[in-house]
Amino acid sequence: xxxxxxxxxxxxxxxxxxxxxxxxxxxxxxxxxxxxxxxxxxxxxxxxxxx
Numbered sequence: 257x258x259x260x261x262x263x264x265x266x267x268x269x270x271x272x273x274x275x276x277x278x279x280x281x282x283x284x285x286x287x288x289x290x291x292x293x294x295x296x297x298x299x300x301x302x303x304x305x306x307x
Contacts, residue, residue: 264306
C-alpha cells in the first residue's frame with residue numbers, strides 16, 4: 257500500500273505472510289531469521305521523501 261502526502265512525500269506499508277508446506281520444518285522470509293514454527297509474518301512501514 258502506498259499513500260502520497262504530497263508530490264514528493266509518501267507513506268508505505270508492506271505485509272508478508274508465509275506458511276511452510278510439505279515436510280518443511282520452519283518458514284523463512286528473505287532477510288529475516290527463520291521462525292520456530294511453520295508460519296512467519298513480516299510488516300514494514302515507512303515514510304519516504306524524495307529530494
